[in-house]
Amino acid sequence: LSAKLKGAGALQRAKKKLNVAVIGGGLAGLSTAKYLADAGHTPHVLEAESVLGGKVAAWRDDDGDAYETGLHVFFGAYPNTLNLFRELGIEDRLQWKSHEMIFSLPNEPGAFTRFEFPPLPAPLNAAVAILSNEKLLTWPEKIRFGLALVPAILGGDSYIEEQDDVTVSQWMSKYGVPKRVQDEVINAIAKALNFIDADDLSMQVVLVAINRFLRETHGSKVAFLDGLPPERLCQPMADHATSTSGGGTVRMDARLKSIVPTDDLTRIDHVILTSGERVDADAFVIAVPVDKLKLLLPPKWREQHFKTLDSLEGVPVINLHLFFDRKLNVENNLLFARSSLLSVYADMTETCREYAENTSTGGSMLELVFAPAADYMTASDDAVVDAAMRELERVTGGVVTPSPTSPDAPRLVKSIVVRTNRSVYQANAGTGKARATQATPIPNLFLAGCHTRQKYLASMEGAILSGKLAAEAVSEAEMQLAAEAVSNAEMRLSA
Ligand code: FAD
Secondary structure, X not given: OHHHHOOHHHOOOOOOOOEEEEEOOEHHHHHHHHHHHHOOOEEEEXXXXXXXXXXXXXXXXXXXXXXXXXXXXXXXXXXXXXXXXXXXXXXXXXXXXXXXXXXXXXXXXXXXXXXXXXXXOOOHHHHHXXXXXXXXXXHHHHHHHHXXXXXXXXXXXXXXXXXXXXXXXXXXXHOOOOHHHHHHHHHHHHHHXXXXXXXXXXXXXXXXXXXXXXXXXXXXXEEEEOOOHHHHHHHHHHHHHHHHHOOOEEEOOOOEEEEEEOOOOOOEEEEEEOOOXXXXXXXXXXXXXXXXXXXXXXXXXXXXXXXXXXHOOEOXXXXXXXXXXXXXXXXXXXXXXXXOOEEEEEEHHHHOHHHHHHOOOXXXXXXXXXXXXXXXXXXXXXXXXXXXXXXXXXXXXXXXXXXXXXXXXXXXXXXXXXXXXXXXXXXXXXXXXXXXXXXXXXXOEEEOOOOOOOOOOOOHHHHHHHHHHHHXXXXXXXXXXXXXXXXXXXXXXXX
């Protein structure tokens, strides 16, 4: 069991080496490739874009300033991710912050409050952090919420899974948790987890996070990567997959156009790229976002085997980069904005080496997740920046303002807006069960991606775990897949 928990070492070396096409070079696809290579198979990653990473993709503008699809933080409660970093020998690239969660106080503009986790084992550290914070919740509110969490703590994973069908608000009222607990704390966490408000979000999502934070001593501690994910995380994954597999490849600008099933519709015959190239493989792992997956699946299969995916849809989100002419005198860790438009933000020049060393404007760069973003997806960049600046003015008590009057006030000198029309799947109540497993009813078709079924939700940890599970599923089926590959080759020869 312990070998299995360790992950990569758990994959037995392949008895039959398979050529596996992995469609999608986000974290899930690259994790699949990494663990397939560890198991002795040969992965061939095909990524549609010219940069690896998908939702962690990042670029540099003409000034050399970095910008990304999303502000990303890693949690201590990400065992598979931390394991991956260790296996790749890059764990020093995670910049850990002090163990605290910082919330803005909407009724006191410019003021923040912290949940400080002392160096005690879980759940004592969380208990002290929550009980010693007097700003957000009253004692009766803390006690009512604590009592409501008892079934989650005692019931474990099965209880948490059962809460998929209820929204956060329904769960709160069922257990008599005062509305203020949701308004003061849970709404901000919900928005950070899935970019939507708690009225729609499945309670399972919140309980998964709370459960890990309560159970693991460092579970809620956050780290920032020290640079751009494509360079600092995705490339080492790709290098590992190609260098250890003897023949594995990672290609960019290689977009899958269609999946071609065999005539009897029992398996994938081959796939076709938008360039017209045909790709044959012993197995295919599709690691694309769920919205793209639905379009790529042959209609008969979608209807017959993947109908539940109809209820999964990516949620729109905007990631904003605000460059200032000087350093801002504001909290600089990850902040829960508790605003109607902003989710979380950080001064990246304080939290991430890349931005500290290379930001061209010489001042702070605030990276913000703007959510819910549906109403702003078609708005101009100026409108998005303006709305965010107004919210920031309130949150920072005027330290940041869209119209500075004093010569000493920080000025916004540049902004970059990145829109993702369909990001992670919207985890509405009931969607947990709709997620597909990595092994599918089609024997040579496997799925990976943070939308597939695994216990870490739509996150980097979920994506990395899904890739590991997909690689395990391929390995488990390797004898059958190898036999089918031989018989197909023979059929082709005789035809
Ligand atoms: P993706 O990253 O979407 O990868 C899919 C890949 O498939 C992409 O590279 C895409 O280009 C490719 N592709 C699509 N179609 C095709 C095709 N036809 N052919 C070939 N390739 C194709 N998670 C956290 O854990 N912590 C955070 O702080 C956090 N913050 C976030 C902030 C934002 C704004 C966003 C958008 C996400 C955030 N996430 C966070 C979620 C996290 O980024 C995702 O869960 C994770 O990166 C998803 O990885 P994936 O491989 O499943 O999917």
